[in-house]
Every structure is written in C-alpha cells, then in structure tokens.
Amino acid sequence: MIKLIENRFYYLENFCTVLEWIAERYSDLLTAQEREFIDHFHLLSKETKALLVRMVMRKGDLFRSSKLAYDEIGSVEDAAAPLIMLGWVDENPWLSLDELFGLLKKAEISQVFGSSLHKTAARKSDQLLALRGEFTDSRDFTAWYPASNERVYQVQITPICDRLRLMFFGNLRQDWSEFVLADLGIFQYEKVEFSASSRGFRSRQDIDDYLHLHRCRERFLLGEPPEEVLKDIPARVYDNDWLEGRRSKLLFQIAQHYEQIKQFPAALNVYGQCQYSGSRVRAIRMMERCAQFESAFSLANIAERTPESEAEKQQLLRILPRLHRKLGHPRIPAVHHHLDPASRIDLALPKPEPLISVEELVRVHLEQLSRQQRVRVHYVENALINSLFGLLCWSAIFAPIPGAFFHPFHTGPADLHSPDFYRRRESQFINSLLQLDSDQYTHTIRHNFREKAGIQSPFVFWDVLTEELLDLALSCVPALHLKIWFERMLLDIKLNRAGMPDLIQFWPDEKRYRMIEVKGPGDRLQDNQMRWLDYCAKHDIPVAVCYVQWAERVE
C-alpha cells in the first residue's frame, strides 16, 4: 500500500507542478511580476530550485546554514548564490533579539550573553524577557554571534508562494505536503474529471480579499487588540458569498472573544455586524447581559418570525419565556423537550475502569443482556448514517460541477456548505435517493463500498464502517428509514450531519434495529441530538435515550 518515492527531488517536482498548473490556468490573475517569478524559477539549477523549495516548505523564514543540510542539494552556499542575486533570499538579514533566540540553542545564548545573564539556568523564554529591554536593536548574525562560522538565510518570497498555494488549493490550510502524502497513499482522493476551466478563484480581487482577511485573522489569533484588527476588516458586505462567509465568521470569532473577556457591549456591536449563523442569538444574549431587555425582546421576536434555522428556533424557545419573565409579562410556559417514556432506558451499571467509555459500557451490556436472540450493538454516532449517505450519493457528491473541484486533492466539493449545494446537483441527488424505492440502493452502496474503499469523503468513515456493520445495516434498516435520515441531512448538511445517537442495536433475525443515545451521569441531551430525536419520533424511526447511573458498590 505504501509506495516509495524514487525521485530525490520529489518536492521540487511537486512545486513545479503547481507553478505550471497556475501558469496554465490562472495567468490572467497574475501580475507581470508574478509571471516573471515563475519564468525565472524554471531557469535556475536543480539544486538552487530545490533549496528554495525546501526553505519555503519549512516553518518560518530564517534558517541557519547548518540546518539546511540536504544530501541531494549539497553545498548550501553554492545553491543559495543565485537566489541571493535575485533577491529571493537574504544571506545576511538583520535579526531582532527575538529572531536570534529562535535560531540559537540555549548553550549558545549563554555564550553570547554570558555577561548580561543573571541566571544561565533560567528558562529560555525568561532569558529573552530579561534581555529585551537591553537589546532593542537589530544586528546581523555575525554581529550577534562573532564566534560562529555559520550563515543565516532569510527567504523573501513567502508572500508570492502563499498566494500561489492559495490559488492552487483554494485555501491556505493545505500545503505542499499534500502531494507526497497522496503519492504515499496516506490520503487517497477521488479522481474527479473536472474541466480545465474549473478554478478556485474568478478574480484577482477575490484572492486579495482572501489574503487580507487571512492576515486579519492571524493578527487576531496572535493576540493583537481586536479594536485594531476590526479597523482593517471591511465594514461592507462582500459581493462574493464565500468571502462574505469568511468575513462574517471572523467577526463572529472576534465577538466571541469580547464575550469571553466580558466586554458585552463590544461583543453585541460586532455580533450585529455579521450574519454568521448563530450571531443573532448571541446578539440577543448580549442584550440580555446588558439588561437591554426591550431590545432583546424585539430582536427575539423578529427572529421568531423569520428563524434562520431549526437550531435558532429551538434556542428561542428557551430565550423568549425568560425575556417575558424579565419584562414582567404574563408568564408563558417554557416548552420542554418531551421524550416518550417508552423510549427511555434507565440503567444502573457498576462504575467501570476509567479508560472505558459509557457508550462502550452500554454497548457491551446490551449485547450480553439477551442471550436467547442474536443482538448486535455498534457504537457509531454519526458515522453510520453519514457513511451510508456518502456511499449512496457518491456520484452526486463528486459530480464535476463547475468550481466544486479544481485540483486533485479535494476531500469533498468546495461548495459543500453553501446554501445552494443541493440545488446545484438536485437531479443527481434525486437520482440517488430514487434508488431507495427499489433494491438498487443496496447494490450502489455495496459497489461504492468496494470500489471507493479508503478514498477521502466528507461523509464516509472508512474506519467505522466494517463489512459486518454494513451487512447488518442493509438488512435491518428499511430503505424508507434511510430516505428519511438522508432527506433531513440534505436540508442542512452542516447542521444535520451530527447529533445522531451513539449506538445502533440490531436484531438480525427479526430484521429490526433501534438507535440509542447514551447519557452518563451529568451529561445532557444537546440541542442537535434533541432535534434528531424529535424528527425520528415523528417519522416512526425507533430511537431511545439510555440514562446511566453508577450502581452502588458493595463494600
């Protein structure tokens, strides 16, 4: 299964693949200077190109020459020379004290700062803290550390490399190691026949906007005061829905941060600026915390008239009665989730070894409970229904819709969470679900289980879905039930792909099943779990909640 890489310059080959890919499909989105970079790169010697790529792939931009030892490259000095001429690498960068500390080992720090250091035993980070006041200037490496005969190199071209990586992958979370991991067979990706015109970006402005938001997010994550970051986040709504989603999400996270540091008015202000799902409820909550009950009440009423999701509706059922009370209105009774007593299981089990989970405990208990008939219980959570969905609808999910796939390393379509995901492949999904009206669905699911085994999918959990589990599921779960599960998933994939019960119990002799949510002491049903339980009850799908308590230990 694991292949060997025969080319010692495999990483360079991969980098070149990206450059060629970009030059071929995205050249209209590049500046003359960027196109020039690509052309120049190809003219360099193999060793020089390899050294640059090694540096680009590694963390940070500063490297000691001794840390750039690669057999296939040989002399770093020789390989680096052309890069220095081009200005792509600085051979003698000015280093701040912080940067120097990142390059030196602790023993070397004592050597350099011996006289200034009070305690050589102190932690490196404390030494840095202590020296910051004294050494505020930047110097080059030999000035800091004359005894060293090493050089320090600094790559100068990370911005353009990040831009190219973003254009290729459509995100910045994937990096160049994707290639080698796929070559090694660690990740298998579906081969989608997308057209040569399929791209992750339509305009240079979109790329610039993405990079800008990304930098804002990094500054926020690094701890810069949110007020400073907010100044640079555009107040206007982006035309591109995808980018607007990213803008909204960043604002949401900043608002959450304000919430954590108890700056509720600031949080309210930021929640108000974004339409990220859930921000409205948080805004209502912030008004509540600021004792603005009238505003909270009126926003809650707007939300109740036009709820953004089932989840919001559910939260409003808790919020509104509370606000009525706070405002001194006549009480309206809070409606609580009601569980049919018949589908409630109470168990008192001996407290087990700390390593075993409650779900596993109940699973074993239920399997051993009824000796007279065959009972199998699997701990599946979301994995089973999602996997069956992913296998049945494989061709719909991986349909080559324009813009959904544009490089060879997608785990799923790029627009999976966009509101029109379903609409854009409606006929394919209708076709897939139609198979549940005959026994065709079992063939499709089994076929894809064999043919697509191990291939990354946003729905299929290959490690959970064993052959035994698949057989049990296909023989015990009626097609109609699968259709009901899948239809709700398709209504809102992001929201409805989770919250499914922990266990599934099969009675293979009766071709019957039941799903069971396990709750240990001190654990409660979550909102999304309640929504699935209600939905299943409404459609006569057998579900139960199993409450576990620890049985008294006999002393």
Place this chain on the structure above:
DNA sequence: ACCATACACCCATCT
C-alpha cells in the same frame, strides 16, 4: 472542509 468542529466532562447559578 477553511486550526476546526463534535463530543463528553466539568462548573456556577437560578428556580
């Protein structure tokens, strides 16, 4: 699937 969600475990407060 945008270093994230999803899950369980834990606590404080209010009724």
Place this chain on the structure above:
DNA sequence: AGTGGAATCG
C-alpha cells in the same frame, strides 16, 4: 539523566 513538544520528512 529522562521526558515531552515541536519540527521535519517521506
């Protein structure tokens, strides 16, 4: 000394 986290590599 030994341990653990981060970085690197294929």
Place this chain on the structure above:
DNA sequence: AGATGGGTGTATCGATTCCAC
C-alpha cells in the same frame, strides 16, 4: 433536583530527530 449557560479538554500519517526543561 433539574434546568440553563458557560467553560474545559480531546483529536487530526507515523517515524525520527532535536532541544528545552
């Protein structure tokens, strides 16, 4: 006792190497 909101920790290929503590 229970409901509610809130905060936390865990997990991402796996082997090897380096370095701080």
